[in-house]
Amino acid sequence: MLSGKWKAEIFRLATESPLRFNNLLRQIQGSNKQSLATALKELEEEGLLEKITIKLKPLHIEYNLTEKGKALIPVFQQLEGLA
Amino acid sequence: MLSGKWKAEIFRLATESPLRFNNLLRQIQGSNKQSLATALKELEEEGLLEKITIKLKPLHIEYNLTEKGKALIPVFQQLEGLA
DNA sequence: GTGGGTAGTCAAAAAAAATTGACCTATTGT
DNA sequence: ACAATAGGTCAATTTTTTTTGACTACCCAC
DSSP states (O other): OOOSSSHHHHHHHHHHSOBOHHHHHHHSTTOOHHHHHHHHHHHHHTTSEEEEEEOSSSOEEEEEEOHHHHHTHHHHHHHHHHO | OOOSSSHHHHHHHHHHSOBOHHHHHHHSTTOOHHHHHHHHHHHHHTTSEEEEEEOSSSOEEEEEEOHHHHHTHHHHHHHHHHO
16 A cells, blocks of 8 residues: 555655645655655555645645544554564 | 565465475466565565575475564554454 | 746656566486 | 476566656735
């Protein structure tokens, strides 16, 4: 589910707060629009993130962890506990 | 650690019993010598598998989970519990 | 009406990963 | 002696993934 160069990091950032596209682009150095767009779409397709259009001004888009996404957090906590 | 097309499956098989090269080649359909050789070497470098030369006849080579490799098993069990 | 920010898409190029086929050594079986 | 099995390596090719650069469209401020 988190295969590829960027999905793991995107997922981690999503556990901290909702994601916004251009913000992500600045946070993840070495990446690029296209790669992030592809990764976000795949994370959505896998059901880990959901895309939400915030209709308030300034109108913008957020990506949030779904319940399925949140369910993975304890797994990574366990993994961190090993290192 | 388990990136790429074959490492996850190799890891799973390693949790069941020690691995032998040509045996693995038969078990993992769709794969090939080179890919498995590369994956095994990387799993070794990551410290998840150890390569052991069995000096008894017939002399052969086994790949076993290291302690670090075994430590990952509960993580995957937790993951399975979610699905 | 120009510049900046948001949120992207598209096609092409480059880079990385995976596959193929040839080859190699050593041991065992018939 | 000959073939088969085990456990690989190497170079070339193919496939997949990632990156680059150009381009859209909308909104806001000056």
